[in-house]
Amino acid sequence: MSRPPIDRTGNPLLSVEKLKVHFPIRSGAFGRASGHVYAVDGVTFDLWPGETLGLVGESGCGKSTTGRAILRLLEPTAGSVAFDGQDVRALDRAGLRALRRRAQIVFQDPFGSLNPRMSVGAMLEEALTVHRLHESNRRGRVIELLERVGLREEHLDRYPHEFSGGQRQRLGIARALSVEPDFLILDEPVSALDVSVQAQVVNLLDDLQGDLGLTYLFIAHDLSLVEHVSDRVAVMYLGRIVELADAEDLYRGPRHPYTKALLSAVPRPDPIGREQRERIVLSGDVPSPSDPPSGCLFHPRCPHPKKDERCTSVYPITEGSSDGHLVACPHADS
Amino acid sequence: MSDERRDGAAWARVVSAVLPGLPQLLRGRVGSGGILLTSWLLLGAVFVRGPGHVLAALTGSWDERVAGWTVLAGLIAVWTWSGVDVKRSHEASTRGMSQWQLATRAFSKNRMAVVGLILIVLLYLVALVTPLIAPHHPNEQYDLASMRLIGLSATHPLGTDQLARDVLSRILYGARISLSIGFVAVGISVTIGTFVGAIAGFFGGVVDSVIMRFVDMVISFPRLVLLIAIVAAFDRSFFLIIIVLGLTLWPSTARLVRAEVLSLREREFIQAARALGFSKRRILVGHLIPNAVPPVIVAATLGIGNTIVLEAGLSFLSLGVQAPTASWGSMIADGRAHMFNAWWLSTFPGLAIVFTVLAFNLVGDGLRDALDPRLRS
Amino acid sequence: MSKTLLSVSDLRTWFHTDQGVGRAVDGVSFEVRAGETLGIVGESGCGKTVTSLSILRLLPEPPARIEPGSSIVFDGEELLGATQERMRALRGNEISMIFQEPMSSLNPVYTVGSQITEALRLHRKMDRVEARTEAIRLLGEVGIPDADRRVDEYPHQLSGGMRQRVMIAIALSCEPRLLIADEPTTALDVTIQAQILELLADLRARHGMAVLLITHDLGVVAEVCDRVVVMYAGQVVETGTVDEIFARPVHPYTRGLLASLPAVERRGQRLESIPGTVPNSTDWPEGCRFAERCSEVEDACAVQQPLVQLGNTSRVARCWRADP
Amino acid sequence: MTSGTAVAPNDEATSVTEGRRGGDLSRYVLRRLVGAIPLVIGISSIVFFVVHLAPGDPARLLLPPGGGDQDVIDQIRRNLGLDQPLHIQYVKWLGSFFTGNFGYSFSQGAPVRAVLANTFPNTLLLSGFALAVAFGVGIVVGTIQAVRQYSAADSILSVVLLFFYSMPGFWLALMLVLMLSYQARNIWEWPIWFPASAMVSSDFGDLSSVGRLADRLWHLVLPATALSLSLAAGIARYMRGSMLEVIRQDYVRTARSKGLPERLVIFKHALRNALSPIITMVGVYIPMVFSGTVIIESVFAWPGMGRMIFDAIGARDYPLVVAGTFFFALTVVLANLLADVLYAIADPRIRYESDV
Amino acid sequence: GGSEAPRNVSSDPFCQRVIPAVDAWLADARIAHPTPDDDRYGGTVVVGTNGEIADGMNAAVAADYNATQHHQFVNLMTLIDFDDEYEPRGYLAESWEFAEDMTSVTFRIRQDVFWHDGEQTDAHDVAFTYLAVTNPETAFPNAAFWSHYVPGEAGVEVLDDFTVRIRMRPHSMPLDPFRTVGILPEHLLGDVPPSELKQHPFGSQCPVGNGPFVFYTHTAQDRWVFEANPAFPEELGGRPFVNRYVYRAIPEQTTLLAELLTGGIDVYVQPTPEQAQNVLDAEQLDLRRFVGRSYMYVGWNARLPKLSDPRVRTALGMGVDRQSLVDGTLGGYGRIANSGVPPFHFAFDADLESPVSYDPAGARALLEEAGWVDRDGDGVRENAAGEPLEIVLKYNPHHLRQAIAEVMQAQLSEVGVAITPQSVEFTTLIDQIASTRRDFEGVVMGWNAEFRLDDTDLFRSDRIDQPYAFSGTQNPTLDRLIDALSTAVDEDVSRALWVEYQRAIMEEQPYTYFYFRDRLVGVNRRLQGVEMDVRGEWTTVKDWYIDPASP
Ligand SMILES: Nc1ncnc2c1ncn2[C@@H]1O[C@H](COP(=O)(O)OP(=O)(O)OP(=O)(O)O)[C@@H](O)[C@H]1O
Ligand SMILES: Nc1ncnc2c1ncn2[C@@H]1O[C@H](COP(=O)(O)OP(=O)(O)OP(=O)(O)O)[C@@H](O)[C@H]1O
Ligand SMILES: [Mg+2]
Numbered sequence A: 001m002s003r004p005p006i007d008r009t010g011n012p013l014l015s016v017e018k019l020k021v022h023f024p025i026r027s028g029a030f031g032r033a034s035g036h037v038y039a040v041d042g043v044t045f046d047l048w049p050g051e052t053l054g055l056v057g058e059s060g061c062g063k064s065t066t067g068r069a070i071l072r073l074l075e076p077t078a079g080s081v082a083f084d085g086q087d088v089r090a091l092d093r094a095g096l097r098a099l100r101r102r103a104q105i106v107f108q109d110p111f112g113s114l115n116p117r118m119s120v121g122a123m124l125e126e127a128l129t130v131h132r133l134h135e136s137n138r139r140g141r142v143i144e145l146l147e148r149v150g151l152r153e154e155h156l157d158r159y160p161h162e163f164s165g166g167q168r169q170r171l172g173i174a175r176a177l178s179v180e181p182d183f184l185i186l187d188e189p190v191s192a193l194d195v196s197v198q199a200q201v202v203n204l205l206d207d208l209q210g211d212l213g214l215t216y217l218f219i220a221h222d223l224s225l226v227e228h229v230s231d232r233v234a235v236m237y238l239g240r241i242v243e244l245a246d247a248e249d250l251y252r253g254p255r256h257p258y259t260k261a262l263l264s265a266v267p268r269p270d271p272i273g274r275e276q277r278e279r280i281v282l283s284g285d286v287p288s289p290s291d292p293p294s295g296c297l298f299h300p301r302c303p304h305p306k307k308d309e310r311c312t313s314v315y316p317i318t319e320g321s322s323d324g325h326l327v328a329c330p331h332a333d334s
Numbered sequence B: 001m002s003d004e005r006r007d008g009a010a011w012a013r014v015v016s017a018v019l020p021g022l023p024q025l026l027r028g029r030v031g032s033g034g035i036l037l038t039s040w041l042l043l044g045a046v047f048v049r050g051p052g053h054v055l056a057a058l059t060g061s062w063d064e065r066v067a068g069w070t071v072l073a074g075l076i077a078v079w080t081w082s083g084v085d086v087k088r089s090h091e092a093s094t095r096g097m098s099q100w101q102l103a104t105r106a107f108s109k110n111r112m113a114v115v116g117l118i119l120i121v122l123l124y125l126v127a128l129v130t131p132l133i134a135p136h137h138p139n140e141q142y143d144l145a146s147m148r149l150i151g152l153s154a155t156h157p158l159g160t161d162q163l164a165r166d167v168l169s170r171i172l173y174g175a176r177i178s179l180s181i182g183f184v185a186v187g188i189s190v191t192i193g194t195f196v197g198a199i200a201g202f203f204g205g206v207v208d209s210v211i212m213r214f215v216d217m218v219i220s221f222p223r224l225v226l227l228i229a230i231v232a233a234f235d236r237s238f239f240l241i242i243i244v245l246g247l248t249l250w251p252s253t254a255r256l257v258r259a260e261v262l263s264l265r266e267r268e269f270i271q272a273a274r275a276l277g278f279s280k281r282r283i284l285v286g287h288l289i290p291n292a293v294p295p296v297i298v299a300a301t302l303g304i305g306n307t308i309v310l311e312a313g314l315s316f317l318s319l320g321v322q323a324p325t326a327s328w329g330s331m332i333a334d335g336r337a338h339m340f341n342a343w344w345l346s347t348f349p350g351l352a353i354v355f356t357v358l359a360f361n362l363v364g365d366g367l368r369d370a371l372d373p374r375l376r377s
Numbered sequence C: 001m002s003k004t005l006l007s008v009s010d011l012r013t014w015f016h017t018d019q020g021v022g023r024a025v026d027g028v029s030f031e032v033r034a035g036e037t038l039g040i041v042g043e044s045g046c047g048k049t050v051t052s053l054s055i056l057r058l059l060p061e062p063p064a065r066i067e068p069g070s071s072i073v074f075d076g077e078e079l080l081g082a083t084q085e086r087m088r089a090l091r092g093n094e095i096s097m098i099f100q101e102p103m104s105s106l107n108p109v110y111t112v113g114s115q116i117t118e119a120l121r122l123h124r125k126m127d128r129v130e131a132r133t134e135a136i137r138l139l140g141e142v143g144i145p146d147a148d149r150r151v152d153e154y155p156h157q158l159s160g161g162m163r164q165r166v167m168i169a170i171a172l173s174c175e176p177r178l179l180i181a182d183e184p185t186t187a188l189d190v191t192i193q194a195q196i197l198e199l200l201a202d203l204r205a206r207h208g209m210a211v212l213l214i215t216h217d218l219g220v221v222a223e224v225c226d227r228v229v230v231m232y233a234g235q236v237v238e239t240g241t242v243d244e245i246f247a248r249p250v251h252p253y254t255r256g257l258l259a260s261l262p263a264v265e266r267r268g269q270r271l272e273s274i275p276g277t278v279p280n281s282t283d284w285p286e287g288c289r290f291a292e293r294c295s296e297v298e299d300a301c302a303v304q305q306p307l308v309q310l311g312n313t314s315r316v317a318r319c320w321r322a323d324p
Numbered sequence D: 001m002t003s004g005t006a007v008a009p010n011d012e013a014t015s016v017t018e019g020r021r022g023g024d025l026s027r028y029v030l031r032r033l034v035g036a037i038p039l040v041i042g043i044s045s046i047v048f049f050v051v052h053l054a055p056g057d058p059a060r061l062l063l064p065p066g067g068g069d070q071d072v073i074d075q076i077r078r079n080l081g082l083d084q085p086l087h088i089q090y091v092k093w094l095g096s097f098f099t100g101n102f103g104y105s106f107s108q109g110a111p112v113r114a115v116l117a118n119t120f121p122n123t124l125l126l127s128g129f130a131l132a133v134a135f136g137v138g139i140v141v142g143t144i145q146a147v148r149q150y151s152a153a154d155s156i157l158s159v160v161l162l163f164f165y166s167m168p169g170f171w172l173a174l175m176l177v178l179m180l181s182y183q184a185r186n187i188w189e190w191p192i193w194f195p196a197s198a199m200v201s202s203d204f205g206d207l208s209s210v211g212r213l214a215d216r217l218w219h220l221v222l223p224a225t226a227l228s229l230s231l232a233a234g235i236a237r238y239m240r241g242s243m244l245e246v247i248r249q250d251y252v253r254t255a256r257s258k259g260l261p262e263r264l265v266i267f268k269h270a271l272r273n274a275l276s277p278i279i280t281m282v283g284v285y286i287p288m289v290f291s292g293t294v295i296i297e298s299v300f301a302w303p304g305m306g307r308m309i310f311d312a313i314g315a316r317d318y319p320l321v322v323a324g325t326f327f328f329a330l331t332v333v334l335a336n337l338l339a340d341v342l343y344a345i346a347d348p349r350i351r352y353e354s355d356v
Numbered sequence E: 001g002g003s004e005a006p007r008n009v010s011s012d013p014f015c016q017r018v019i020p021a022v023d024a025w026l027a028d029a030r031i032a033h034p035t036p037d038d039d040r041y042g043g044t045v046v047v048g049t050n051g052e053i054a055d056g057m058n059a060a061v062a063a064d065y066n067a068t069q070h071h072q073f074v075n076l077m078t079l080i081d082f083d084d085e086y087e088p089r090g091y092l093a094e095s096w097e098f099a100e101d102m103t104s105v106t107f108r109i110r111q112d113v114f115w116h117d118g119e120q121t122d123a124h125d126v127a128f129t130y131l132a133v134t135n136p137e138t139a140f141p142n143a144a145f146w147s148h149y150v151p152g153e154a155g156v157e158v159l160d161d162f163t164v165r166i167r168m169r170p171h172s173m174p175l176d177p178f179r180t181v182g183i184l185p186e187h188l189l190g191d192v193p194p195s196e197l198k199q200h201p202f203g204s205q206c207p208v209g210n211g212p213f214v215f216y217t218h219t220a221q222d223r224w225v226f227e228a229n230p231a232f233p234e235e236l237g238g239r240p241f242v243n244r245y246v247y248r249a250i251p252e253q254t255t256l257l258a259e260l261l262t263g264g265i266d267v268y269v270q271p272t273p274e275q276a277q278n279v280l281d282a283e284q285l286d287l288r289r290f291v292g293r294s295y296m297y298v299g300w301n302a303r304l305p306k307l308s309d310p311r312v313r314t315a316l317g318m319g320v321d322r323q324s325l326v327d328g329t330l331g332g333y334g335r336i337a338n339s340g341v342p343p344f345h346f347a348f349d350a351d352l353e354s355p356v357s358y359d360p361a362g363a364r365a366l367l368e369e370a371g372w373v374d375r376d377g378d379g380v381r382e383n384a385a386g387e388p389l390e391i392v393l394k395y396n397p398h399h400l401r402q403a404i405a406e407v408m409q410a411q412l413s414e415v416g417v418a419i420t421p422q423s424v425e426f427t428t429l430i431d432q433i434a435s436t437r438r439d440f441e442g443v444v445m446g447w448n449a450e451f452r453l454d455d456t457d458l459f460r461s462d463r464i465d466q467p468y469a470f471s472g473t474q475n476p477t478l479d480r481l482i483d484a485l486s487t488a489v490d491e492d493v494s495r496a497l498w499v500e501y502q503r504a505i506m507e508e509q510p511y512t513y514f515y516f517r518d519r520l521v522g523v524n525r526r527l528q529g530v531e532m533d534v535r536g537e538w539t540t541v542k543d544w545y546i547d548p549a550s551p
């Protein structure tokens, strides 16, 4: 099965522009904000129907925050999010409810994302009740959902702790699917799973996309997995997207020095070539998002030979080439 | 199901019909078996002691009616429950085990806690059927001049008090008062505490600040002042004591629940519920509170014990229940004047409190272990 | 071939709990040779950590119990019979260990310096000043800038990568002959993982110690190990050199694992996956423990099979279908 | 009335973040103190109105029962300033409060300030001592229980402590008097027995300074024991839980993996971590101890404030009640603050960023 | 001296001035009056009771029993006191003389009495004290003491430094107030406005008396400590035997008993009847027993229709076996009361037949007669309108009062009256009964009878709106007798009137009188010279001495 080409001529399903989410750090006698965590600081991308956009980056760079801000599980600080042409930030309560029928999220932690005191059946049925779906045959629909994600009717009366990690992740997906959304944010849906089980879930997601025509925002830090599932990939660093391109382009020819380092750091399950491979080992740690460096956020760790003082003062403009390959680095080689 | 097992089931059902709880006990389910069997034997004993008595009680005074019907209802309930339980445990269940069931199982493995639970069940049973088993009326005064402060004897197994009343009967009736005070007061405070704590934790921000400041104030507030003022301002009654005590435990419950809700609020299943467009009320009531309940149950169990002790403290300060009603606390407080020469007056109610509170604490500790998945494995 | 430093044979570590006996490690045998890096891979719960803790006898007993018949020989000395005294003398000195979670493995209330000097003062009998100097040196060696300032900081003031470096410094402080690293990079980002792996390789080269590297990341194994032990359900299913295992995996489980990794060549294709999940350690299936997930089962699999040496090589596998 | 459930360690006021400490501490303390002012004044004001709303006339109590004209009562009210409307009395009270002169206690016949100066230190001594004992015993017992989880020692200690925990405080106190004072001296003729009441012996003035100290301690034994036993049970239970959690932590395993002897592992690495949540319990226990003092001070005739407030409420001695509660509340607030500061000292991860 | 808790001296300026003066004088006095060579002198005696000396040593604003005892016998001096026949004799006053028409009394003051700061006590102090206690602004608590005396300047005249005359209307026992009210030092309190006397530090922080004991220290809620006054007049017995006298307040009676048994205190005032047995059982202890002054009763609110009929009130009394209470709860240490006339009183008549002896049948009959019949068979009587005879009986928490309430409930249910005991905090209770709302039906109370009995405040009709006339009965016979009694000077006349009065009271039954309780005192046998009677426990405190033979 190979991926069908995505039609990017129409309107994007999701359009995120200059999205910012800043968390105040409170202190002082009256809880004044004494600083901010610049968790997401100007993220822009579009997502077309049927497409999978991979979002990768190191821990704490703002991937989850981006995802949650899109669904307004967090209030964005600035920027705009348009879902199917509608401004998400302007939605009232009813509008939000409608949005949440169309856009759903699957979480990383297979243990924390299910209510331990609710049976699987009750959990899935609740969403249907709230949204008044399938009122005549809820149970049937619930069983259908279970089967859809590869579980069986007999699992209906069980509780989350009786399932393995992979099964729980399936349940999370079933719950997201229960409201029949068009768009799923997958926030590291398989990171917590073992490789053998990871593959099962990835395949399930793949099937669902094929069958239901879903659009995915796939958040992960496992680069090879993202490469496998995504049409396009965005690389985040410290709250910003530093590179966004077609998956193949990006993996074959990464242009941003950070992307390059990131890709080279991934251990390959291939002992034969290990001597030959050239690895860029970055020095230092990711800076704190509450105290980001000036200029290009990556400059303190950047190994690029052409790094100059401009990098330390001005944040580079994100430039795109004709093939839609966006890079935020003046020295990026095209 | 194999033949052998079916035979086993039939046999067990027969045994269960005669002595409910025994099959469970034989299978090693000490918890439910023990409770069923002891309640059966106890209620049976009351019935056998005087079937006429029980039947008369069914139409007697309010107190007696409660007792009589309790005996009957208890016998029927124990009998059916055991039967159903035996039957069910032989049917392979396709249903999953909920957290509650898991906890029950973990709990029933804890010997001390089960002993505590049996004790509590016994106590409540005794409290309910007291009119049928107490040898004397609790306020009946025998000859003041000759029957005061008589030591242990056949007619007064635990002696008589300063007004020539039967101590055993007063302890039995006192159980009703002390246990209900504990139970109801804790019920009130836990309800308030859970509600307040959940609201503070869930809504956060200003609501939280205001509520928690208030809770801080209540906690640092010298409770006694309030207590005395209330007791002084109103006519003393059983309900006043309950309300006064009910108002004491809630701040700590509120803190507990708030902390729990705060941590739950960040859990992904709550995020998922929000993402599914559930209303705040639904999330709070349907998802947050049920998950915050286990620590509350533990606190409540321990709280009942504490409240019984607290009531004793109030009695010491002459703020307890209205005489001649006996509560354990007031019995010790009244009996302390006779500590040197009528030791039984304060000792027996004292022991009753100690063992009751001990039982509640054992159960509370057991529940804590059973309800906390981290401690369960 | 260098000499055997550690030899584990037929290790069985069982957990005796209310829920039954969890046979977490159930007949594990392997050896670590001086100076080499041996990797242990396997899925979560297959007994990797229990194996490593068994070696240092750090498991809580009860519920854990190392069953009779097991043997762990370190440098000619049987550890399972050794006194606690002797074990303490070995721990942190001859054999040291790094754990998976850099966040929780350091005591939050003591400075990193004091946590490093502890072992130095205990095993190397240094005085306070010497130990501190040595601690600063060690921090420098593991690549922590400003070591003389960092030595007085608390763990929470360091990033995850730095904390793992501190753990490594502690482990290295007494120049152990064997370093057990239990998933040292799992909690870290790839770029930091690369730094740590590089550091470990570097230190190994300089100090000549043997490393027992536990991981579930086949990529990591391929990058840094000399030989690999593949574990499944408390047992070793396959052992061999890295090159052999990756090139010609014998056991169906190993093959499945490798196949389920996404790879550039297979982009756009479905991933191979191993159906089902790992059974519970309290009730391993009889016979081959992988049988119910194996695509190549046959009747013989109903019987527990032994570890078989493959040909004349050092490879062993636990599968009837593996050609000896 | 000294009992309570374990409460989660302070969930407020402290949060774990990276970064600055030290300099923040004094600012934090100041901020907390400033924040506590309205709290404490609020409590006192509520008490002021609550006790005034309770029925009863203090002036009438100053008359012998059976005698007295309404005129005399009215005159006493005038003399004591009780004839003024409540809001005027409140304003006056606030005024006297801010000048540090808490008014005149008519039941004690002395300025409130003098009465408090005499009794509050006694209560602090008793409760401080009891708290120290309770924490000492609780921590040691809890640690032993945790280290020997499920052993016979664990269960026996649990049951023994629970036994005391379950006893009504005054009953325990009276039992102590009966056993360790009367029985021990008169019946069993033990060489050691303890006085049933008071803070010092009658011949206190004749004693050497060492003798005086010993005499004070000798008198402290029974009340402090009565007050601390039930607390100790609660603390031990909490400590056991905390310790059990800590000894499962990775860093304890790390300490073992360095080859440290078990003693060091427990007492150096585990104990300090297990202690920090216990420290915050100080704040929870102080109000409990204060409630307990009402009873204990009565039984042991300890001239303290708990008993005095109780009597003062009975006498409707408004100034004394209000000032007494003010000091209790203030102590609670200060103790909470102290607990938080200690917590921060014990745990370097804490930084102050509360929004008190 | 020097054997007590460290002295805490109030920081009040008055005390700061006065205490050094006292110390200096005491030091001098000790030299001037060396302790006689007798081994009875010395030692410390500790008295324990369960109450504070709440009102302190300022006699002008104090009224409670413990306080007046200390004014009379410890720290202050009264003009006269009673001998053991209860006859007046001189104390601070050497002698006295009534005017022929009984409109004045002239006291001659001793010239050898000194205030403990060195000033001599003289007639001006007496005049000052009289002015202070009769001034309404002082709010002297026992204002009724002075109802027959001429208040203010007109009522007192200093004839010379040691002679003073006080004017009055003729009445019975005209010396009685001078036995109770201690004389105060004018040189210390003369400038204090009467309305501020209550708040003056003199009272409980640094009293300066002239009695046998000198104030040393007072710790609130703990103890009062006094030292022997070496300069106390020889004629009055001279210096007390003990060096120190300590008064300790121990609220819990079990603790008090334990202290007495373990030697922590020497005297335990008012052990419970049960504890008396323990005292008797302990060989080192001695139980003193004497007639008490207080009586316990149940007061009925006769303003309420259901209690307005004396027959009902009488029946309520007849339904209760009071003797069983005396035998039971008092352990026999007491006797039934039929009126407020106490057994020690000259007018007490033990043979007086009371209508309320225990007679349930009689009670039933009386209730039927008054129209209360159990009409619906529920065991409780109703009147014609169907209102049941249910009475709430209030009491403040005290074991003996609670016992009365509980016993009444149990025994009256036998005669068809439903009593509901209701415990009310003391201050609230006083408020409920004494305020004009009269919010009660029945109340268990106790009064303290003085030597000079006067029930005016309780029963006289014109006092009906005064606080303590709470029973609300209005009986012209009683009014007449009360008036006659208060002015009857002759004892025989008086006695006859008293008998009549007691009859009238028994008929009216505003109260159901229960019993006079004996005073009990546990005394350590090492303490000698202890004489106690109805005058009080402290009557002979200056003659107490510690048995030299005791260990
Ligand atoms: N509620 C919050 N309040 C304050 N800071 C927050 C909050 N949520 C996230 N952050 C901070 O925002 C930054 C981005 O967090 P985010 O969870 O989006 O990262 P991520 O890329 O998803 O990381 P991971 O891979 O670990 O999931 C982090 O530094 C985090 O600490
Ligand atoms: N203290 C314990 N009590 C009971 N069972 C335990 C205990 N510790 C581990 N086990 C069981 O032993 C088995 C092996 O655990 P182990 O930690 O060795 O797995 P692992 O291979 O290290 O997995 P991971 O990759 O998740 O670290 C698991 O099934 C686990 O449930
Ligand atoms: Mg994330």
Ligand SMILES: [Mg+2]
Binding pocket: C048, C049, C050, C182, C183
């Ligand atoms: Mg592991």
